Amino acid sequence: MKYSQLAKDIIANVGGKENVKSVVHCITRLRFKLKDESKANTDVLKNMDGVVTVMKSGGQYQVVIGNHVPDVYKAVVAEGGFEAAKSEDEDTGEKGSLFNRFIEIISGIFTPILSVLVASGMIKGFNALFVALGWLDDQGGTYQVLNAIGDGLFYFLPIFLGYTAMKIFGGTPFLGMVIASALVYPDLEGLIGAGEPLYTLFAGTVFESPVYIEFFGIPVILMTYSMSVIPIIISAFFAAKLEKFFAKIVPDVVKTFIVPMFTLLIIVPLTFIIIGPIATWASQLLGQGTVWVYDLSPIIAGAFLGGFWLVFVMFGLHWGLVPIGINNFASQGWDPILALIFVHSFALAGAIFAVWLRTKNKNTKTLSIPAIISAIFGVTEPGMYGIALPLKRPFFFTLISSALGGAMLGFFGTKGYVMGGLGVFQIPSFISPEGIDMSLIGAIIAAIIGMVLAFVLTYLFGGIRKAEGTATTTEEANEPAVSTTKVKSEVVVSPFYGQMKNLAEIEDTAFASGALGKGVAVEPTEGKLLAPVSGTVSALFPSNHAIGITSDEGAEILIHVGMDTVQLEGKHFTPHAQQGDRVERGQLLIEFDGNAIKEAGFELTTPVVVTNHDQYELTATSAQEVKPEDLLIELRAK
Structure with missing residues (x-):
């Protein structure tokens, strides 16, 4: 470290x-x-x-x-x-909407494995490409080894997520790995369809479920957990709670092995008995519902499947559609259902390409190119979990564009004639035995339109710089952004009405010494903090007492309202901007109740400093009083 x-x-x-x-x-x-x-x-x-x-x-x-x-x-x-x-600032922040909290959890769980996720996706994609070009035999040893390298992470994804999810939820990471290992245990997965079931539950209904094993007489409805995401996350959440409960009641002398033993003995069977059936029945219901909608209108079915396919994959519901597709191939020689999802990977690639062009975040930019390539090859996990989902809007625009593409596929009557791959490798499956027709042509048109639409929507309305802090690692998200461009001379205006003070004379020695940046101090006389420059909010902490702005010319400015006001835990502060927002000079950023802050026993003196001061020659105003738009600091680039 x-x-x-x-x-x-x-x-x-x-x-x-x-x-x-x-x-x-x-x-x-x-x-x-x-x-x-x-x-x-x-x-x-x-x-x-x-x-x-x-x-x-x-x-x-x-x-x-x-x-x-x-x-x-x-x-x-x-x-x-x-x-x-969590940091004090984080602890006092707003919880946010349920969806935002879900996205934050998913992002936090996937962040530690993003680099290897992207690498695995690249290997899988290129391996499929080499087979398509005839360079490799898909029965040969080279292909098998490369496939194992590329597919290993995806197949055993629950094990990796078990580790990271337990860290997020405060449990023992290796306990999460053991839970996930049980879910993908080959002997259990191999039972599905391997022989005659013991009996069938709900026969003749949409919830018909063969039962191959029982647990103390309780039927276990098996499902495929490899490559799944949500089941292990749900299991890890409850496992962390259960582990903490047992840790409180089990004597210390036996706690080391008794706590994990009881946690596993409860959580793993509950996952098989409860989470499994719920996921299985939901996917079966989805499959039957999709067939009904397709019979009603292929266009509506295409919009539905295309628009929600990535969501279905996330929750493991897509497994309800795969058997329908296989059955269609066997019974009639073609399938329209799985064909309707064709556009989603191209839409995702288009959205990520827009992110790559718009973002200034080095980590996001680095991940984008391999994620684009993986998506085109049909491997969507790196781009979805690493970029689109954390940034939110690119994910939504991907769903919208994929929905339009699916509707077009339904309109063109696109069908698959063989069980092909995904992405570009699905294209040959649309070639009819009678030759090229609108099934193939329509698929190509839909893919291009879906990709272009996702790109345009994300580029114009994606709010990339507003949200890109959430696509970085946790450490990067907590730090002010660093300018990657050469700085230029500019002026910093006063962010509020106030009395000037000498920065070196304030009580906070960290600011007074200039170690955190060179600048000035102001005693505000009005509780409105305005943007001193035009640029991007590079840091705004949930307690709202401090804000960082990176100007369009490259200056990095930190404004800290009051002394030690972090202890107010956000009281008396109201933000009017968010991290990543584009702001114009003079725009209201934060409102604060100066009298209440003083009554709480805190100094209101506010440092306004330039953290990358080593790139400038600074000249502060000589005025005793300032108001918004008055010159505060003149910056001359070295």
């Missing part, structure tokens, strides 16, 4: 991990609660490389780090074995 040595030195000089009650972080500093502050070596910490200064305030021992404090915090938690709490 990059900051492991720094973390070790910090822990040692705050009195050792046994002297730490808790540790969180905010915008620039680690905030320790120590059992005995006298045991901390403050002078050593102040002179340590990587530490700006040390402050004591509000019952906290604050080690000021700077903008990379999230990275250092993670290293401190790892090295000290502390409980990984």
Whole structure:
């Protein structure tokens, strides 16, 4: 870990991990609660490389780090074995809508495996391409080995997600892996269709389910969990809760093995008995419903299937459609159902291409190109989980474009005549035994239109820069964005009415020393903070006491309303912008109740600093009072 040595030195000089009650972080500093502050070596910490200064305030021992404090915090938690709490700012933030919380959970679960997910998708795609070009035999050893490399992660995806999901939910990661391993255990998956079932539940209904095994007399409806996502996440959520419950009641002397044993014995059977049947019946209902809709109108069925296919895949519901497609091939030699999903991977590729062009986030840009290639080859997981879903709007535009493409496929009467691949490799399956007709031509037209539409919608209305902070790793999302362009000279205007103060004379030594940036301090006389430049909100913390803006000319500006106001936990602050928003100079960003903040015992003095000051020569105003649009700082690029 990059900051492991720094973390070790910090822990040692705050009195050792046994002297730490808790540790969180905010915008620039680690905030320790120590059992005995006298045991901390403050002078050593102040002179340590990587530490700006040390402050004591509000019952906290604050080690000021700077903008990379999230990275250092993670290293401190790892090295000290502390409980990984959210930052103070995060703890006090709004929970957000249920959908947003779901997206955040999914993004957090997939983020650690994104790079290998993209790599696996690339290998799968190229392997299929080599077979299509005749360079490899799909029965040969080379193909089999490459397929194992590319498909291994996808097949055993629940195991990887079991680990990351348990970390997100606060459980033991390896426990999640064991749960997932049971779900994809080959001997159980191999029972499906391998022989005669013991009996069949709900025979003759849409919920007809063969039962091959029982658990203490309870019927177990088996389903295929390999490549699934939602079942293991749901299982991990309840497993983490159950593990914490047992950890409280089981004696310490046997806790190490009794807690995981009871957790597994309860969660795994419940997953097979409850989650499995729900998913199975939902997919069967979806399959039958789709056939009914197709008989009613192929266009409506195409819009429905195309628009929701990625959602069905996410929840594992698509398995209800695959048997219908296979049965159609066997009974009539062609299938229209699976053909209607053809456009989704091309729409996803178009949306991600727009993201690649619009984003300034290095991590997102790096992931985009291989995700585009994978999507064109029919492997959508890297692009969906890594880019489109976290950014939200590209995902919705993908669904819309895929729905239109599906409707067009229904209109053209596109059918598949063989069980082909996905993406470009599905195209040959549309060639009729009688030759090329509108089944193939319509599919190509729909794919092109779907891809172009997704690109245009995402490029114009995707809100990429507004949302791109959520597509990065957790550490990157908590840090102000770093300008990648050469800075230019510009002026920073006053963000509010106020009295000027000397930055070097304010109480917060981290700001006063200039270690967090060069600039000025203002005592606001009105509770409205306006944008001092035009640019992008690069950081806005849920407690809304501090905001970072990267100007169009490259200046990185940090405005921290009041001294130590993070402890207000968002009270008296009302945001009017979000991280990633494009803002114009003079636009209202934050409203705050200055009188209430003062009555709560906090200084209202507000530092306005340029964090990339080393690229400028700064000249501050000599005025004693300022109002919005007055010159505050003049920046001359070096």
